[in-house]
Amino acid sequence: MxxxxxxxxxxxxxxxxxxxxxxxxxxxxxxxxxxxxxxxxxxxxxxxxxxxxxxxxxxxxxxxxxxxxxxxxxxxxxxxxxxxxxxxxxxxxxxxxxxxxxxxxxxxxxxxxxxxxxxxxxxxxxxxxxxxxxxxxxxxxxxxxxxxxxxxxxxxxxxxxxxxxxxxxAPPARMSSAASRGPVALYLGRIHEKKNLGGLIAAWVKARDRLPPEASLVIAGWGDNAGIAALEQALPGAAGAGVEFVGTAFGSQKAALFDLARFLVLPSHSEGLPMAVLEAWAEGIPALMSSNCNLPEGFASGAAIDCGTSVDDITAALVDGFTLSDEAWKRMSSAAKSLALGPFSxxxxxxxxxxxxxxxx
Incomplete structure (x- = not known):
């Protein structure tokens, strides 16, 4: 219930x-x-x-x-x-x-x-x-x-x-190809103040000049009127920075977003144990997440980078993540899938x- x-x-x-x-x-x-x-x-x-x-x-x-x-x-x-x-x-x-x-x-x-x-x-x-x-x-x-x-x-x-x-x-791990993954950071979840989306958007704008030119931040989710209003208030400050709010995403829409994402990003102030991270790991997508996500296994195994909650810390994590070599990213991807197939299966x-x-x- x-x-x-x-x-x-x-x-x-x-x-x-x-x-x-x-x-x-x-x-x-x-x-x-x-x-x-x-x-x-x-x-x-x-x-x-x-x-x-x-x-x-x-x-x-x-x-x-x-x-x-x-x-x-x-x-x-x-x-x-x-x-x-x-x-x-x-x-x-x-x-x-x-x-x-x-x-x-x-x-x-x-x-x-x-x-x-x-x-x-x-x-x-x-x-x-x-x-x-x-x-x-x-x-x-x-x-x-x-x-x-x-x-x-x-x-x-x-x-x-x-x-x-x-x-x-975690959901069942899905075979997916890393070849088509561009420089896309994906936020997926509720639009709520505890998720720290304002801090994420500010950090993305601050990091933008140090990211690949085609990099984008895609925000997908749902929320109450207050949460959506706060997000819409923050978005104009990111005009031209490659930030897009696409609304709710379920089923095939969610799968399509995962196919594009290089990282899931979740700089939350508070979480229980976020399903979005487990879903991403099952797809072989590493996470940029705060320690408040309560998944230290991700940091220990190399499946995640600690992005903290401050604008400066999130900025640094975005730059570190998107400047990884393909080989380093593939190691993170493999570690993510191993967690989804192992202790979180x-x-x-x-x-x-x-x-x-x-x-x-």
Missing amino acids: SSWVSRRNGGVFEAVVAQADILHSLGAVPVVLGIEDEAAAQDGWRIEGIERQLAKPHGPAAIAYAPELRSLLDAAQLDLLHLHGIWQYPVKAAGDWAQRTGKPLVVSPHGMLAPWITSRNAWKKNIARALWEQGAWRKASLFHALTQAETADIAREVPAASTVSIPNA RDAVAQRWEAAYAGLL
Whole structure:
């Protein structure tokens, strides 16, 4: 269960899609529950063949209040409930279900307990803690951390929590040719202030004279009105610098962007474990990313360059990346694909989830 079962939920939706696929592969019968929104109909194909139940929303979208979730949960006759994401009404619905049924509840915060997140609109989160979050957290049988950093975040917020650390799974690696890859940096994800797109665009402009003449920065993603407005405000400052916003990209559109990209760039202030990086690695695309992406394996293996979050650091990483020799880039590409085929592969992640679920059941 999550709040929005659509692109509106960003990387959390991608994780839900992958988790449903893993459950199906393990012989379980997954049921996906969430709240109806305008994108749900468009994105239903992502979980085709899996039961999906959506509740009608009531009131402000930020709270994701949907009282119908209670009856949907009961009708689903679940043996275990896995909640993806926090700070909204589905957390209360999940906690109430766990208390009502006595069955296991797994909570995946997806990076939403990171200090950068909890410090934003902290007064709202304090109200949520008091009204429903802490009560539901106490009823959880297991908290799921994507990284060791998130394990520490959970321990700080829920000291008594039992926690397991399992990363997101990369999609299946795809054979792709490096021959057609031009000097394209790709940003793919939500258009949100935590992604630091303003800093990325400013860094691109600053680095532009030291990049290949045909180099371009392609920004693909979706966001709320405030996020899109902030991006559109930043774009005029990059006029003539080869920066393009192409809107949302899914399916064949996303595949086409990956075919062009030499690097995925993600200078985020805060992440859980970004699916966009894992998707890029599965395509053999190295990353220019901040340490806040919580993927130190990328730096250790040579599949990523640390771009930091400041304009100067991102500028330096862009120049370093685009002045690599072809042989050096190919080594990075090979390291990226090795991570997607190894510790972040679906089979490796599925084995860890099978053990975690079996222990609770």
